[in-house]
Amino acid sequence: MNHFPEVYESLRFLLIDLQKQLQTIYDGIAENDPSLFLKSLERIDYIENAHLSLLNRSYNSSLRQDREYQAQLQGFEHISYSLHHLSSQLEALCFQLEQCKSLKLLQKKRIFAALEDLNKGLSLIEPAVESEELTLSIDICQLQGRIEKSCRQQLDRYQDNLKTGQYSQALMQSSFIVRDILNMADALLKIGEGIISGKLGQFIQIDRYQTLEASLSELDYDLTEQSINIHSMGETKSGCTISGVTSASEAQEEILAIFKQGRKDKLLEEKIGIESWHEKFPGIAPEVYSYQKQGDKAALLFEYLTGKTFDKLLLEDRQALQSGLNRLFATLSEIWQATEKSKPISANFMRQLQKRLKNVYAVHPEFNLKSKGLRIGDAQQASLEQLIKQAAKLEEKFQVANAVYIHGDFNVDNILYDAEKDDISFIDLHRSEYLDYTQDLSVLMVSFYRLTNYDPKVRRRIRLTIEAIYDFGADYAEQNNDNDYAKRMALGLARSFISSTRFVLDKEHAKSMLFKGRYLLEQLINLPKKELPNYQLPKELFRD
Structure with missing residues (x-):
């Protein structure tokens, strides 16, 4: 990790002054000399300057480094911020000690043990940074547990003594001092994590490591x-x-x-x-x-699976995307044929949408027309709640296809296509279940649409891709005598268009998705019963 001598130099000065600050406090407690507590504050300006120097040098170095070294610099910065925070905690401890009229109740043996562990952690930082191994960094993190255990025992004892009613003020002040030392132990943990992170190339907490x-x-x-x-x-x-x-x-x-x-x-x-x-x-x-x-x-x-997600394929040449779609459609046909159950299971799109409305409104409160909708003159616009309730009754009447095993979160970034192997892989599979296949297809179509790339060529490619997915589903429906595919797909798309707005902060794009979802619901609800069996989903909907 020590590839930046100028940054490391600032860290060393920071450590030297911080250890001086800590040692002065230690001596003040040992000698019962309040003047030493004030003397420890003299190191604060030096610590502040060393901290700022490290951050400036790190910034200048980062401008000319690749990702591997960027992570190391971030590790240095993380250590510096933790040390700077530790200095502030030592400063607060000084004021607590200065106000304490007597140090007799401190039980100095435990206090000294905790401060010595703290100093030991500081002394390990340089060798841990220089070492190629992580052992010393882990040792620094583990010192936090030792200090915490010692301080907790001390605090429990103070709490028991407070019940006697004697020396209450002194016990309370001593408790504050011990708690300050306890909080300092967390800084050691963060420092150890910073060193580990710099060596591994990404910030990582010790429990995660x-x-x-x-x-x-x-x-x-x-x-x-x-x-x-x-x-x-x-x-x-x-x-x-x-x-x-x-x-x-x-x-x-x-x-x-x-x-x-x-x-x-x-x-x-x-x-x-x-x-x-x-x-x-x-x-x-x-x-x-x-x-x-x-x-x-x-x-x-x-296992790491090779291949590119479909949002990446979308930005490559048309042939790469088309090859990926062809293999995806063939793979889905094989999966559905292999896993089909002779039992229909409804996706209940409107129930799904109802559950997600609260999160939609949290991101886009302007979408919430309350329960009564919006009236402008003689024109009445129903609320989403009203539309969902009406559409749910309609959904109950639709024929559902036999259930197949679906992905359950079929977004563009959860499907991988390996062009060399001409192979499809799935990731992020925590929602997989037996369900109506239109669930996966409708989610995939809207996950393409909600991409916030507004280049006209890309938007046209998105539209053609969505149409291809829909047509693939329609062909499968025809082969399996699924007569209500278009109607269920309309509800699935409405569900995904509206619920996915919670992931889109661009107001215009989110409004477009909301309007498309509302349009599909209103179209189905208002369609005469005699026309419902022959309903065709309007592909113009996929245009921007």
């Missing part, structure tokens, strides 16, 4: 002997973080595995979803290497 370490051990990959890099590959809408894990000796593109961390319930659903796909249609989903859980969090380490 330990989970990654446990996951990689199942691949017989020893982090103490082999170094790795991790880099962000995005974040899901459910809040899960996704990282690529690469060997430090390999090119950045050669990814060993994907490491995904987030809520335990979501990742457990995804693990189950992946395993179910392996049973029903082998080869379409990645292999799970490891599943680790900790409290309400969990992590998945799974």
Whole structure:
């Protein structure tokens, strides 16, 4: 991590002055000399200057570095901010000590032990930065637990003594001092994480690192002997973080595995979803290497699948996109044929939409016309709630096709196409289930439409792609005597157009999606009964 001598120099000065500040406080407690508490404050300006110097040097260095070194610089900055915060906490501790009339109740033995651990952590920072291994960085993080344990024991004892009613004020002041030291331990944890992050190439918390370490051990990959890099590959809408894990000796593109961390319930659903796909249609989903859980969090380490997502294919030449679509349609036909159940299961599009309205209104409150709708003169515009209620009654009457096993979150960035292998893969499979196939198709169509690329050529390609998806579904429906495909698809599209506005901040684009969704609902609701059997979805809807 020590590839920036000018930045490292500022860090060393920062550490020197911070250790002087800490030592002066330690001596003040040991000698019961309040003047030393004030003397410790003399280091604050030096610490402030060293911190600012590090940030300035880091910024200047970052302008000429690639992504690998950018992560190291961010690691330095993270350490510097944590040290600067620690200095502020020491300053607050000084004021607490100065106001304390007596230090007799402090139980100095425990206080000194905690301050010595704090100083030990500071003394480990330089060798941890210089080391090629992560052992010392982890040691710094673990000191936080030792300090916390010592301080908690002290606080519990103060709480018991307070019940006697004696020395209440002195016990309260002592409690504040111990709590200040307890809070400082968190700075050590953040410093250790900053060093680890700089070495790995992406910010990572210690519990996440330990989970990654446990996951990689199942691949017989020893982090103490082999170094790795991790880099962000995005974040899901459910809040899960996704990282690529690469060997430090390999090119950045050669990814060993994907490491995904987030809520335990979501990742457990995804693990189950992946395993179910392996049973029903082998080869379409990645292999799970490891599943680790900790409290309400969990992590998945799974196979890195080659290929490009369809939002990337969209921006390449038309042939790449067309080849991907052809293989996708063929793959879906095989999946649906292999997994079809002789049992219809409705998607209940209107029920889905109703559940998502609250989140839609949170992003676009102007869409909420309340329960009565909007009246301008003699013109009455129904609220979404009214339209959904009417459309739900209509939906109950539609014939539903036999259920097939669907992806469940069939967005453009959850489907991979490998052009060399002419192969399709699925990722993010936590919502897979047996359902109406129009669920996946309608979601995919709108996920193309909601892309915020407004280049006319791209928008035209999006329109043609959506039409191709719709036509593929129509052909499948005709082959399987699915007579209500167009009507269910209209409801599915309405559901996705309206509910997806919560992911679109561009007001004009979001309004366009809302209006398209409302139009489909109003068209179906107002269509005469005799015309309903022959309903055809208007493809003009896919134009901007």
